[in-house]
Amino acid sequence: MSEEKAKTQGAVQTTGHAWDGDLQEFNNPLPAWWLWAFYGTVLFAVVYWIFYPAWPVGTGYTTGVMNDVTFVDSDGKKMTTHWNTRALLLKEMQEGEEAQLTRKYLDRIDKAGFAEILGDAELMAFTRSYAKGVFGDNCAPCHGAGGTGVIGLFPNLADDDWLWGGTPQDIHQTITHGRYGFMPAFGEALSDQQIDDVADYVLSLSGHDVDGAAAARGQQVFQTEVGGCYYCHTHAATGLKSQGSANLTDRIWTIADVPGARTAEARHAAVRRVIEKGVQRRMPAWSDRLDPAQIKLLTVYVHELGGGQ
Amino acid sequence: MIKHESIETNAGLLIILTMIVISIGGLVEIVPLFYINTTVEKVEGVRPYSPLELRGRDIYQREGCYLCHSQMIRPFRDEWLRYGHYSLAAESKYDHPFQWGSKRTGPDLARVGGKYSNEWHVAHLLNPRSVVPQSIMPNYPWLLETDLDYSDIAERMRALKKTGVPYSETQEEYDRNVAEFGAEVADKLDILNAEENLMKQALDNDYDGQRSRVTEMDALVAYLQVLGTMVDFSKYNEGYFTEFR
Numbered sequence: 029m030s031e032e033k034a035k036t037q038g039a040v041q042t043t044g045h046a047w048d049g050d051l052q053e054f055n056n057p058l059p060a061w062w063l064w065a066f067y068g069t070v071l072f073a074v075v076y077w078i079f080y081p082a083w084p085v086g087t088g089y090t091t092g093v094m095n096d097v098t099f100v101d102s103d104g105k106k107m108t109t110h111w112n113t114r115a116l117l118l119k120e121m122q123e124g125e126e127a128q129l130t131r132k133y134l135d136r137i138d139k140a141g142f143a144e145i146l147g148d149a150e151l152m153a154f155t156r157s158y159a160k161g162v163f164g165d166n167c168a169p170c171h172g173a174g175g176t177g178v179i180g181l182f183p184n185l186a187d188d189d190w191l192w193g194g195t196p197q198d199i200h201q202t203i204t205h206g207r208y209g210f211m212p213a214f215g216e217a218l219s220d221q222q223i224d225d226v227a228d229y230v231l232s233l234s235g236h237d238v239d240g241a242a243a244a245r246g247q248q249v250f251q252t253e254v255g256g257c258y259y260c261h262t263h264a265a266t267g268l269k270s271q272g273s274a275n276l277t278d279r280i281w282t283i284a285d286v287p288g289a290r291t292a293e294a295r296h297a298a299v300r301r302v303i304e305k306g307v308q309r310r311m312p313a314w315s316d317r318l319d320p321a322q323i324k325l326l327t328v329y330v331h332e333l334g335g336g337q
Numbered sequence: 338m339i340k341h342e343s344i345e346t347n348a349g350l351l352i353i354l355t356m357i358v359i360s361i362g363g364l365v366e367i368v369p370l371f372y373i374n375t376t377v378e379k380v381e382g383v384r385p386y387s388p389l390e391l392r393g394r395d396i397y398q399r400e401g402c403y404l405c406h407s408q409m410i411r412p413f414r415d416e417w418l419r420y421g422h423y424s425l426a427a428e429s430k431y432d433h434p435f436q437w438g439s440k441r442t443g444p445d446l447a448r449v450g451g452k453y454s455n456e457w458h459v460a461h462l463l464n465p466r467s468v469v470p471q472s473i474m475p476n477y478p479w480l481l482e483t484d485l486d487y488s489d490i491a492e493r494m495r496a497l498k499k500t501g502v503p504y505s506e507t508q509e510e511y512d513r514n515v516a517e518f519g520a521e522v523a524d525k526l527d528i529l530n531a532e533e534n535l536m537k538q539a540l541d542n543d544y545d546g547q548r549s550r551v552t553e554m555d556a557l558v559a560y561l562q563v564l565g566t567m568v569d570f571s572k573y574n575e576g577y578f579t580e581f582r
Contacts, residue, residue, distance in 0.1 A: 081582075084373055086372075087372055087373060087374045088373060088374065088375070099579075101574050102574040102576065103576075105576075109580070112582035113412045114412050114423070114579045114581075115582075117417065118576075121414060121417070124414065126414070161418075168469075169469055170468060172470075178460075178467065181456060181457070181467075308456070309456060310455070316571070317452065
C-alpha cells in the first residue's frame with residue numbers, strides 16, 4: 029500500500045534508517061489539523077491548571093482561581109471553598125432546580141399535620157410522586173413495589189390489616205424506630221398433640237371448618253397458662269397493637285400461608301409450622317437513614333397504600 | 338546522547354526506557370496522594386473488620402459479588418438520594434483490596450448495612466426473586482448449607498496485618514488498638530482470640546436464623562450489615578468533608 033502510494037504520489041521521504049540491508053520507513057508528517065488540535069489540548073491543559081485544582085505542592089495542592097463555590101453548611105452558615113465535587117453537590121442539593129421545586133412543598137409538609145396533608149389534594153399529589161421514589165429505593169426490596177409484601181416474611185402494607193397500628197402516628201413510629209416482631213417457638217414447650225389442637229382452634233377463629241373436639245382442646249391451651257397464647261393475641265384473639273401480634277379472627281394472614289394452601293391439611297400444616305417454629309421479624313429503624321420530611325411523606329404514602337386508619 | 342537507532346536496535350534498552358516513561362505518569366498521579374494532608378478524611382469510627390465480618394468479606398470476594406456490585410457512592414445528587422451519603426476515602430482505608438468496583442449491574446452496596454433485616458438478606462441470597470421479583474441476581478443456596486471454615490482465620494488476619502491493617506498479636510499492639518479504637522473494638526481485632534470472637538459474634542447475632550450452626554451465610558450477612566455503618570455522619574458538619582477535596 030505504501031509502495032503504491034509512493035508510486036502514485038511521487039517520492040515520499042524516508043526516515044533514513046535501513047534495516048536488514050534494504051528495509052526502510054517512510055516519513056509521512058502528521059496532518060496539520062491533527063497537529064494543531066494536539067497543540068490546542070496542551071494549551072487547554074495550561075488554562076485548566078490555572079482555573080481548577082491541579083498540581084500537588086508540598087502537603088497541599090494548587091486550588092485554582094475564580095472558582096469559588098458557596099453553600100450552606102450543616103450549621104446553617106455560609107461557606108465558600110474552592111471548586112470541588114463535594115461542595116458542588118451540597119450547592120445543588122440546596123439551590124438546584126429540583127431542590128427549589130421540592131422545597132416549597134417540603135416546607136409546607138414540614139408545618140402540616142397528618143390530617144392536613146391527607147386533606148390537601150395538592151400536597152397529596154406531591155406526596156404520591158415524591159414518596160414513590162423513596163419507597164422504591166428503601167421499602168420496596170422487602171414490602172414490594174406495590175407494598176404487597178411477602179407472606180411469611182414481610183407484612184403486606186396494601187391491605188386493611190395493621191399489626192402495629194394503621195394510624196399515621198403508628199406508621200410514623202414504625203418507620204422511625206423500626207419494629208421487632210417476635211413470637212416464641214412452641215415446638216418444645218407444647219406436645220405435638222397440643223400444637224395440632226391449637227392450630228385447629230386458630231383456624232376455627234377465622235371460620236375455617238375444623239375438627240370441633242380438637243379445636244376445643246386447643247382453646248384450653250390457647251386461653252390458659254398452658255400455652256399462654258392469649259398474653260399477646262388476647263382472649264378475643266384480635267391481637268395487640270403494642271406487641272404487633274396478629275389478629276387471628278380475620279381472614280388476613282401474614283405469616284402462615286393459609287390463603288395459598290389448597291387443602292385443609294395444608295392449611296393446618298401452615299399454621300402448625302408457625303406455632304412450632306415461632307416468628308422473628310425485624311424492621312430496621314430509618315431515622316438515621318432518611319430525613320424527617322422523607323419519613324413524614326412515607327408515612328402518608330403507606331397510610332394511603334391500604335386502608336389507613 | 339543515545340542515538341534513536343541504538344535504542345530501536347536494542348530491545349532490552351527499549352523496554353527499560355519505555356518502563357521509565359510510563360512509570361512517570363503513574364508516579365505523578367499516585368505519589369502526591371501519600372503526602373497531601375487531605376487525601377483521607379479524619380473521621381471517628383472506622384475500624385478493621387471483626388473476624389466474622391472478615392470471613393464474610395472473603396466470601397463476598399470468592400463469589401465475585403464485586404463483579405456486579407460497587408461499594409462507592411459518588412458525590413452526585415441522584416446517588417445521594419438513592420444510596421445515602423457519598424463514600425469517604427476513610428471508609429475503605431482498611432480494605433485490601435478495596436471493593437469500590439466499577440460495574441453496577443446490581444445496586445451499590447457501600448451503605449447497605451442496616452438497611453434491611455438479616456431475614457431479608459437470607460431470603461434474598463437464597464433466591465433474590467422471592468423478595469425482588471424483577472431481580473436478575475443468581476441464587477446462592479450453598480451459603481446456608483455450608484459450615485463456615487474458620488480454621489485459618491488467624492492466618493487471614495496476619496496476612497492483612499502485613500498490608501497495614503492494625504490487627505494485634507502483641508500486648509503493645511493491643512494497647513495501641515485500645516488507645517485508637519477503645520477496648521471493645523480492640524478485643525475484636527486481637528488475632529489470638531480470633532476464633533472465640535468469631536464464634537461469639539455468630540452465635541450472639543444468629544444472622545442466618547440457624548441457631549445451632551455457623552454457616553457462610555452468617556459471615557456474609559455479618560459483613561453486609563456492617564458496610565457503610567462505621568461513620569456516624571450526624572457528628573460531622575457537611576462542610577467539613579469539603580475541606581478534604
